[in-house]
Every structure is written in structure tokens, then in C-alpha cells.
Amino acid sequence: MSNQDLIPFSTTLFVRDTCLCLHAQRAARALARRFDEVLKPHGLTNGQFSLLMSLNRPEPPPMKPVADLLAMDRTTLTAMLKPLSRRGLVEIAADPKDRRGKRLKLTEAGRAALISAFPVWKRTHEDIETGLAGGDAERLRRDLRDIR
16 A cells, blocks of 8 residues: 555544544443443343333334334344343234234333333433533434434
8 A cells, every 4th residue: 555545644533523423423322321320220221221111102012113213123123122021021922913013012010110210311311411511402302313
């Protein structure tokens, strides 16, 4: 490789300072660590909390809308559901309208886990929002939702 083929270090610094993907990944990892830490005494990870909360609906949802909401494929969702199902927090049942499909039901134990974990989630969320330099958490949420 010749010196002409090298990317200058200034380009590396430019990408480091401006890459939206890098900054979103770093923020997501920091948030995940923080929520994992506070949810651990409740026996949940941040991903499990989000998944259980996504099932807190009047009717058990099919897998696809849950996977879409959590921005994951069905294979990843299935893998996330297995430990929750073994712990009795979620039931996976055949869809009565389409036997090929599955419905995901939050059990009473799953509801109890959410009831236990929600106050610490809420408190941590409020702390994070208070600490945002711009102070506009709703705008941040809107901007993040707009990314597709």
C-alpha cells in the first residue's frame, strides 16, 4: 500500500466526531449498561424489560408486531423469549386465528416483574433526562424515531 492509499488521521478524527452511527451505538451501549445495572436486582436486563413491557397489552400480540416494535428479527425475538418463557414470565401459544403463527402472552409473574421493575426504570429514566445537556428529551426521542 502506498502513502497515497492511506486515509489521513484527520479523516479518522472527522468520522469519530461526526458519525451518527458511532454516537448512537455508544449512547445505546451506555444506556443499556445503566438500565441493566438498575434492573438486575429485579432479575431483568433492559432488553427483557422492554420485551415484557411490549407484551403488556389488552390482547396477546403476534410475534411480528412485537419484533417490529423492538426493531429485531423474529429469530432474535424467539431467542429472547426462551429464558423468559422458562422463568414463567411469558407464554408462547399458537394463534387461534392462524395456527402457523404464535401469540405472546405476559403471565401474572411477568406482570409482577414489570410492577417490581417499573419504579426503578422510571427513576433512572428521569435521572437520565435531567442530565441531558440540551434538556429536550422529547426532541431527542422524536429525532431517534425519525431514523429509519
